Amino acid sequence: MKKYLLISMVFLLVFSCEDPYENENFVVYDLYPAATYLETREDEFSQWIEILKYADLYNAVNQASKTFTLFVPDNDAVDAFLSEKGVDNIADLGVSYAKALVQYHIIEGEVPQKEFLIGGKLTKATISGDYLSVSFDDNENTEGGLNSVYVNEEALVNEFANEVTNGFVYALDDVLTPLVETVYDRINENSQYSIFKEAVEATGWDEILSTVYDTVQNEFGGTTVVKRNYTAFVVSNATFGADGIASLSDLASKVGASSDYESPENMLNQYVAYHLLSSTRYIEDLYSFSDGDSTAIWSTRASKQVISTHNFWGTNYVNYDEATSSGIELVPGKTDMPARNGILHEVDHYMPVFAPNPMTIIWDVCDFDDVASFVNAYGAENELGDIYQIPQSGEHWIQFTTDAIKSYSWKENSTAGWYPPLGYLVTKTNDGGKTNTYKAYKNDMLVVNLGYLGHVTMQTPVLLQGRYKVELFYASAGSLAPFVSGGSLCKVSLDATENEVYVYDGAKASVGIYGMTLFNEIEFDETDAHQFKVVLLDARATTHSAYRLQLDYLKFTPIND
Amino acid sequence: MINKIKYLLLLAVLAFQFTACNDWLSVLPENEQVSDEYWTSKEEVESVLASGYVYLRDAVPRLVQWGELRGGAIYSINGNDLQTFQVTPDDGSLCSWAPLYKVINMANSVIANAEVVMQRDETFDEAVMTSYLTEAYYLRALSYFYIVRNWRDAPLILAPYETDKISYEKEKSSEAEIIAQIKEDITTALGSGAAKEKYEEDWATKGRGTKWSLHALMADVCLWSEDYQAAIMHCNEVLDATSAFRPVFVTDPTKWYELFYPGNSNGSIFEINWDHGVYNQTNNLATQFGNGSPVYVYSEQMLLDWIDETDLTGSNEAVRSLYGAFVPDVNGDDYANASLGYVWKYSGIGMQAQVRNTVNEQDPNYMVYRVADVMLMKAEAMILSSSDMQAWSVAIDLINEVRTRAKLPVLEPVLEELNEADMLELVLYERNMELAGEGKRWYDLLRFGKRDGFKYRSLFLIDMVVAYNRTANPAWIRSVLNNDDALFLPIETSELENNRLLVQNPYYHATN
CATH class of the missing domain: 2.30.180.10 (FAS1 domain)
Known part of the structure; x- marks a missing residue:
């Protein structure tokens, strides 16, 4: 029997007209x-x-x-x-x-x-x-x-x-020019920036601005590579000249610096740090505001100091001063200058440290440099490209590791669901990236699934001294229905000020972003960053497989008398 | 016994091997004809002519894609290289003109042989023969018109492939030459006086070529070739006809949906027919569109247009919007919150939510020409033929007739304040809404954009496609539409291999 089968198979091979490649051309x-x-x-x-x-x-x-x-x-x-x-x-x-x-x-x-x-x-x-x-x-x-x-x-x-x-x-038709120059190289190569360059070098910031990748040692002896990004607001010699500054020493005395330039408290060091942000911010980022706003605040590398950006009457300003009705402008054609580790913008004033008025701050709780680096590394690994704050065709839940993520400190207890204990949710878009299905701010959320009594702490941006109402915006979804009635108890705190709140109370069990007040009024005595902490006090955080918080952003609204 | 079974098995296997060679052993498909001894009776002529219509039916899936996807009012949720303007010569079906040349070959066969048959078959009446010829000319002209709008230049083949003596190699003719041939065919058909006004069977009056469909096609061709006076004349032959059998503009809004269900209505001129109940002919238009799990849906901008139009009438009084041409992905009353709009013309049975019967009604016809289309063609030609206010007000009246039937407020523009572009925009908008999903949009945008040396390329072609088509990068769309050659499809690779006289559209030379 086998023989006949074999024979017929051979026949099939020899005579069959079923050529699977019949209509294809092969030009091997x-x-x-x-x-x-x-x-x-x-x-x-x-x-x-x-x-x-x-x-x-x-x-x-x-x-x-x-x-x-x-x-x-x-x-x-x-x-x-x-x-x-x-x-x-x-x-x-x-x-x-x-x-x-x-x-x-x-x-x-x-x-x-x-x-x-x-x-x-x-x-x-x-x-x-x-x-x-x-x-x-x-x-x-x-x-x-x-x-x-x-x-x-x-x-x-x-x-x-x-x-x-x-x-x-x-x-x-042309060779591609690789971006090899760092932010420091960009400052160094342009003779128009020689005074600013000397200040950068004298204060030791040149080393930081030359760093593209940092290898960070973690507590277990392993290492993580973190991509560094900076935004530098550079000042040309001509602009310094307009304020009577012709040399590094002129600048030092203008800002009232002593000679220990490398000390973080030194005024020249602070001056340089004030011109630097710890992330890449294109003009488009600096001047895109949340609904109805025309002002945004950015933490600088100078401790407790911020710069503000404004768009008034169609003009972009930095540190607009309402007292004098004037602001610093960006030099046309000298913005968005790319470098391997960031971006440079030239300003038309020497831009000393300035304290803007308190204003509404929207803080995306995922807005951290190491989160961006970690999420984009995940994107590269999965051939998605940079996906940080960019909505994708499908959602991605990216779990943080303590090795790589230092911006949050967290305590993890046992949980029931598959959601990452602490992680980043990249939202999905159905309209080619214009919006995300949650309508989440910056297309992302922090996922918190740390179990009962688990907690996470993170640092807010620098907030100007004053009194604020603080609101939390978070996402709900159909699977969170069990938590919508009655809410889920959490303890939130800003530094030492605490409050117990019920997240999800009053929200709907449908996909969207919902808001709640965390603090009706909280007072910050000085301009500084603060520790924001969430403790999960709902026992279902350990027992219920659908449990997680999806935190979108915090809104600080100044209270004026 | 066991041995017997073995041999039987072996025989069975061998038998399978031979029948597997269907290229050689199977009979020719019914609709093909090649024989020299064929042309002996009028039934044979009729059957070849009928094959032309069958092939036209087969071409409908392509007609939908070619007519819609590049325009962007409708897109394929599965993705499609037409809508992203990425068709390459290797894209097989998307750029194969074979479905249309099959129709042309049938038409050519009838035109070449009908008279011979008349001499052989005494029962073949000359009037019947001439009438068949008008249908063949119509099918050939219509097919070439699709070809010219999609490939611009193509081989002009006017004789049938019946024997090996005819060379398959033929160079391209220019757009102008093809247009001239189309016009000549229609003129010949109309000139014979034999084109029918109606057929005995109701479906055939709308499903086969008629005097009316010849005029409608001619008007369309004249608009394309910018011969506006002639376009008006041919529109008038339909619109001003007094014959009892003329197609009419049915003004009753409640009858609007009858154009699509049951179809073959008074307001129709030519539609490609299927009949599930009698002939078991089916198509998948109802499932490819509709609100089940369709392939084609309205784009975001088109959905906004439908919501706007429904707002104007209210959901209960909507005619061609809610449950007319469109259904939302939410309850009808909640239409304003729709996030997706479905095409309803091929799937519904009236201005309501009910779908066609899946057992015996999967046979929606595909509309090619109808009276409202001709009215809007006339309006377009009136605007372009003259800047005279009277001509323009005729155009506005025509648009308003279509709008009134849809229970929409009439347009009352101050004509003195409008220019040609403003007027054209009104026609284009009305065409988009009235003829949505009927495979017209891309040709409309191309015609409006290219006329007068691409005078309106930005306004009516590029800006419109960018506004409606969200499936591709806007800069890419703009860039592609700036290239005259890229507005037309490539010649499929296998055609180039088989016909070495063909020269590829220059735009596609850089493609791999």
Whole structure:
């Protein structure tokens, strides 16, 4: 029997007309791995091949075990790039430069044409750890469509997704310039900023502004790499000159500094720290306000000092002073200057430390640098790109680890559900990113599922001295129905001031953001940051599998008499 | 015994192998014809002609996609390269013109052979033969009109592929040449005087080519080629007709939905017919649209437009909005809070929430021309043919007739304060709402945008697509729509391989 079956199988193999590949074309003979493919078009790409070899990455991109997407500038592009750099040969720029350059042009993984043409930041990082962005020139005088697609707004794409055995090759009309300069490098390279640069160096901030990645030691001896980001408000020599400052010593005496510049209490040190924020804030971030507001407050690196940004009558200001009806402006064309570890904006005044009036503060409880770094690392790992505060096509619940997250301290007790004990929720969007399903502020929430008597503590931004009403905004959802009737007891505190509240009381068991008052009135004697703590006092926090808090933001509204 | 079974098994396996070669052994599909000995009786002519309509039916899924997705009023929730303007030559069905050339081949066969058959078959009356010819010309013209609007340039094939003697290789003709041929076909058909005003069977009066459908098509073609006087003339042939069999604009709002259910109504001119009950012909329009789990839904902006329109009449008095052309994803009374709008024309049975019977009513017709469409075509042509206030007020009156039937307030613009663009915007808006989901939107935007040397490219093409289409990056849409060649589809790869005289649309050369 077996024999006949075998025979008939052979017949089937020989005579069957069912060809599963019937209508497909296979042109196997012209598919090569990436580097070999470039060799077949040597007359167009020989220069880049040379750079690949010099950087010792030629063989790497020929590996069959991995896939790559290569962005390859043609020979004219490389020539133009070298001549702009003032060199004849890639060797003149050194191996490490060549490596950085090439790594910036390679993504590990495949980016097919259709994914590429979605536009915006690509979701897979380059080998150098950066995200390339795709944009479209929609000016009516351009050819348009496939003929007007740019990478990083600097290199026109000539050819899309040429197929190679281990990925895709895109041909570019220009070399991409990798962002290698740090915030300090940006200050250092511009002679217009020499006084500010000297202040940065004298106070020791140059080292911090040169840091891109920090390796943080954790309590168990392990380490975590944290990406650092800064926003620097730089001042040009000309602007200093307008206030009679011609040198570092002039500046030191203007701000009343003694000579121990490296001390955090030193006035010059404070002056420099006051010009720095611990995160990347583009103009768009600095001047987007919550509903009906036109003012925002930002904690600086100077202890207990904030700057304010305002948009009045269509003009963007920093530290607008109502007493004098004037404010500092940003210098046109000198804003959003990118660096590897942040961004620079030039201001049109030397910007001394200033105390703005108390104002409403909206504080997103996930607004911490280490959270951003941690969440974006998760995004990179899962090929989602940067996802911090960016709504996604599906929700992501990202659990914090004590190694990586230092902005919260927490105590975890046993729980019943699958929700992360403490974590970050990236919301989902159904409209291409315009809104999220919860309508959550900044598209994120802090998830707290620490069990009965579990607690979490975090530091608020610097709040100006005064009296405030404090409200908490949190999310509810259908699965939280058991907690909506009667609420869930929590103890909240700001420093030593405590209050017991019932979260979810009065909310609906449907997806959305709800508000409650934590403190009707609380007084801060001085301008400072505060410790905000939540203790879970609901026994169901341990027993009920749906239990968790999803905290969105705190709102501090000043109380004026 | 055991051995016998073994041999039987082996035989059975072998038998399967041979029948598996269906490329060789199966009979030709009913609707195909290749034989030299074929053309002997009038029934054969009729059957080939009928095949043309069958192929047209087969093309409907593509007609929906080509006509709607790039316009963005309706989008596919599964994603589609048309709506993201990412069609490549390898996108098979999306850019294959084969469904239309199949119709053309049937039409060509009838045109080439009808007279020969008449000589062979004495029962084939000349009047009947000429009447068949008008239908063949209509099918050919309609198919080429879809081709020209989607590919712009294409091979103009006017003879049937019946023998191996004809070369399959043919270069493209220009848009102008194809348009000229379409007009010539329609003129020939109308000139013969044999185009029917009605057929014996009611469905055929709307489901087969008629004098009325020829005029409607001609008006559409003339609008496309910017021959506005001729467009008006052909619209008038329909709108001013006095024949008892003319299609009429049914002004009764309660009868509006009859256009779609049961269909083949007085207000219709030509619709592609299916009949589930009698012939067991079905399609999936009711499930691809509708509020079950559809593939196609209204875009966000279109939903807002429907909510606005429902606000104007109130939900109980709505005609073509709530439970007319659209149903929300919430209760009808709560329509203002809808987050998704479904297309209702193919799925409902009237201006109410009830869906079509799934057992014997999965056969909604696909509307190609109807009187309201012709009225709005005339309005468009009136605006463009003259800047005379009288012509413009005729246009406004036509729009208002359509609006009045939908129980919407009439437009009372001060014509002296309006310019051509303002007037055109009124027509375009009305077309979008009245003809929603009928596969017209993309061609409308393209026609409005490209006329007069792309005078209105930004206003009516780019800005509209960006406002309605949320499935792609706005900068990408703007950029693509700036490229004249990108407004048309690529020639499918296999066509290029089989016909080496074809030259790909230059826009798609950079594509891989």
